[in-house]
Amino acid sequence: MEFVDQAVAARAAAIELAALTRATKDAALGHMADALAAAEPQLLEANAVDVEAARAAGTDESIVDRLALNPARIAGMVQGLRDLAALPDPVGDVVRGWRLDNGARVTQVRVPLGVVGIIYEARPNVTADAAGICLKSGNAALLRGSSSALNTNRVTIAALRRGLETAGIAPDAIHLVEGGREITGDMMRARGLVDVLIPRGGAGLIRAVVEGSTVPVIETGTGNCHIFVDASADLDKAIAILLNAKVQRPSVCNAAETLLVHRDIAPEFLPRALAALAEAGVTVHGDDATRSYSDAVVAATETEYDEEYLSLDLAARVVDSLDEALDHIRRHTTGHSETIITRDAGSADQFVAGIDAAAVLVNASSRFVDGGEFGFGAEIGISTQKLHARGPMGLPEMTSTKYVIEGDGQVRA
Amino acid sequence: MEFVDQAVAARAAAIELAALTRATKDAALGHMADALAAAEPQLLEANAVDVEAARAAGTDESIVDRLALNPARIAGMVQGLRDLAALPDPVGDVVRGWRLDNGARVTQVRVPLGVVGIIYEARPNVTADAAGICLKSGNAALLRGSSSALNTNRVTIAALRRGLETAGIAPDAIHLVEGGREITGDMMRARGLVDVLIPRGGAGLIRAVVEGSTVPVIETGTGNCHIFVDASADLDKAIAILLNAKVQRPSVCNAAETLLVHRDIAPEFLPRALAALAEAGVTVHGDDATRSYSDAVVAATETEYDEEYLSLDLAARVVDSLDEALDHIRRHTTGHSETIITRDAGSADQFVAGIDAAAVLVNASSRFVDGGEFGFGAEIGISTQKLHARGPMGLPEMTSTKYVIEGDGQVRA
Numbered sequence A, B: 001m002e003f004v005d006q007a008v009a010a011r012a013a014a015i016e017l018a019a020l021t022r023a024t025k026d027a028a029l030g031h032m033a034d035a036l037a038a039a040e041p042q043l044l045e046a047n048a049v050d051v052e053a054a055r056a057a058g059t060d061e062s063i064v065d066r067l068a069l070n071p072a073r074i075a076g077m078v079q080g081l082r083d084l085a086a087l088p089d090p091v092g093d094v095v096r097g098w099r100l101d102n103g104a105r106v107t108q109v110r111v112p113l114g115v116v117g118i119i120y121e122a123r124p125n126v127t128a129d130a131a132g133i134c135l136k137s138g139n140a141a142l143l144r145g146s147s148s149a150l151n152t153n154r155v156t157i158a159a160l161r162r163g164l165e166t167a168g169i170a171p172d173a174i175h176l177v178e179g180g181r182e183i184t185g186d187m188m189r190a191r192g193l194v195d196v197l198i199p200r201g202g203a204g205l206i207r208a209v210v211e212g213s214t215v216p217v218i219e220t221g222t223g224n225c226h227i228f229v230d231a232s233a234d235l236d237k238a239i240a241i242l243l244n245a246k247v248q249r250p251s252v253c254n255a256a257e258t259l260l261v262h263r264d265i266a267p268e269f270l271p272r273a274l275a276a277l278a279e280a281g282v283t284v285h286g287d288d289a290t291r292s293y294s295d296a297v298v299a300a301t302e303t304e305y306d307e308e309y310l311s312l313d314l315a316a317r318v319v320d321s322l323d324e325a326l327d328h329i330r331r332h333t334t335g336h337s338e339t340i341i342t343r344d345a346g347s348a349d350q351f352v353a354g355i356d357a358a359a360v361l362v363n364a365s366s367r368f369v370d371g372g373e374f375g376f377g378a379e380i381g382i383s384t385q386k387l388h389a390r391g392p393m394g395l396p397e398m399t400s401t402k403y404v405i406e407g408d409g410q411v412r413a
Helices: A003-018 A022-037 A039-058 A063-065 A070-087 A124-136 A146-168 A181-188 A203-210 A235-247 A265-279 A302-306 A322-332 A345-354 B003-018 B021-037 B039-055 B061-067 B071-085 B124-136 B145-167 B181-188 B203-212 B235-247 B266-279 B302-306 B322-332 B345-354
Strands: A094-099 A106-110 A114-121 A139-143 A174-176 A198-200 A223-231 A255-263 A284-285 A313-319 A337-341 A359-364 A381-383 A391-393 A399-408 B094-099 B107-111 B113-121 B138-144 B174-176 B196-200 B226-227 B254-261 B283-286 B313-320 B339-340 B359-364 B381-383 B391-393 B400-408
Touching: A003 A022, A003 A114, A003 A174, A022 A039, A022 A070, A022 A146, A039 A070, A039 A146, A039 A302, A039 B235, A070 A124, A106 A381, A106 B226, A114 A124, A114 A181, A114 B302, A114 B339, A124 A146, A139 A181, A139 B235, A139 B400, A174 B094, A198 A203, A198 B391, A223 A235, A235 A255, A235 A265, A235 A337, A235 A359, A235 B400, A255 A265, A265 A284, A265 A313, A302 A313, A302 A322, A302 A359, A302 B339, A322 A345, A322 B174, A337 A345, A345 A359, A359 B061, A359 B113, A391 B400, A399 B181, A399 B235, A399 B391, B003 B107, B003 B113, B003 B124, B003 B138, B003 B174, B003 B181, B021 B039, B021 B124, B039 B061, B039 B071, B039 B235, B061 B145, B071 B124, B113 B124, B113 B359, B124 B145, B124 B174, B124 B266, B138 B181, B196 B203, B226 B235, B226 B322, B235 B254, B235 B266, B235 B339, B235 B359, B254 B266, B254 B322, B266 B283, B266 B313, B302 B313, B302 B322, B322 B345, B339 B345, B345 B359
Parallel strands: A114 A139, A114 A198, A139 A174, A223 A255, A223 A337, A255 A313, A284 A313, A337 A359, A359 B400, A399 B359, B113 B138, B113 B196, B138 B174, B226 B254, B226 B339, B254 B313, B283 B313, B339 B359
Antiparallel strands: A094 A106, A106 A399, A381 A391, B094 B107, B107 B400, B381 B391
């Protein structure tokens, strides 16, 4: 099917989806999970074709690893769909309500966004995740995955659509958008057909979608996350948080990318911290002051402070004060998650007030900035923009609202 | 000052604004009101220059009327600023909070958007209104008014900035963006410097901003609002609501533009309704069925059902059923406010569930869809988009949120 026909079909399905009860949607998620589990043999077969093609094209093994499925990963996708059924339905939630002086009742109620387009890279689990989250929040989904996962995605989407049919829901609620690069452009300009686009992937993909779309976009995920170790920091906690934020899973957006150290604590903190980082396999890219504490620190260029490494690399700099740390972060932040380690309540307050980001952390690892850790149960991404949703996006963030005004003939004077 | 310098200065001011207490902001609003009141003679003089130039250029008198100030209108602008001081400060509001299993506390708190750009037409009152709303919500304002109001806006902004200075706040919190059309383009592409753009004005202006911006936009105001008179409607209420929604103030976005009448009630309703509309000076543009009830109804073209007249004109059509009405509205709605007049609870429910718009009204005039009528106290516009805010936008809609996570050394397992 052509993209525009898919979008039109999705709009029609969205009208039906908006009216579904929670019970119907939860049953559908169960059928989608069953159908996906039953498709395991075909899924593994299709995925093997994709993986082989990726390897033949010389794709980096870390990307091949993201692309590859196995029975455990498929079981995870299936369980993700089942878990969604346990979450409350955001649609129909009354946000607030009041009575006008003339007696008319006003109610603000959650409604689906409508048709959601998701543009993502070669992670096959996103296909099932995003489809499930969209269904539970009453949205039709146009899923534009990487061409390198095309065979895997086709089998996944076919299974999910069979699940919808078993549940008596129009399968046009979920589409795989196929075709060349120009199709991504069509999605980005499908204002009126697509209600929102959510890019999930690297900074380049996100920038292209944000700058090229006339459809409203929710920007997710780029995280140049800083840790500032204040003069009063507890050194043990600082090192534990630094290692956790950098090393526990370096490839994700809430991992630390830059370390800022107050000059007064640097002589005590940096030798220990740099040794611990080296032991964990982290390459530190530092300024001259940082380099004076260890020969293992390589020289950082100024542009490096803007880098989201997503690897076992860390930029580092010694600053003269909290104000200088705030200034550095303001110039380099991507607005994701920024951390201060301090024992001083005043410093903590000043940092929290002075940072403009989705999340500000005091004495805790930025790895907690995550829908799962927040208890949202499902996450479509972490918004780094200020409009609509900021931070981890759960099911309520996949909705809009409408005002319902019920009167008895009221007119305005 | 060049636009980019204004934007940079506004960003610096925004950091200061975000930290201001309500008391400081309310005092500043008072000083801004005083300064504007004191500038009345210069304001009238500057406005007379603008009005004369507009007349000399052959501008339509209805637009000249919007542009013209008089002591009463200036008093209204001054009072608008004072009224803002009485409203609660949205900044610092805790939206929600909870404790993670590891003991860390999560708080979601309202913060300003940052730098807000407002692009608007020749209504000088918008300048003071928007500046006041931005200040109260902690946002720096880049105000891009019509060149036809330039002299008026210059005097207004200078007065407001003097008020800020008296209050000890950086005057760079408020800027008038001057210059040719290319400056609007610069604003629209100032991603990273401007956090959100809000166009206020006609459909053409809004479309241009929405389609040309890389800065996130909040779309406001276009309203092709429908009234559906169901078979079971109370005819007296239907006629009262129809007249109110069409005639009370035809130039605004929440006025009715299209009447849909159920075929079963048309013979009873339309002769009365068309007579009442004619008496009120309304020209009805109808389909053949509507025209069969009155010779005064002119033939509607299909494109007319997409028109936002903003005048004493009304499109009209007879439909066979509620489903046909829903289908018509879905094809022509701008997502603003849609109304059903009915005595049937089932029809009301079906209409409310079936309409995707900022507001759905049952037996009440769409003129109530307004920040003032909703009790918001201030309104920057009525959002017709689904992201961030939908419907009348008050002070809370001029904010974002951030998560603050406070721990004691917690790391992720």
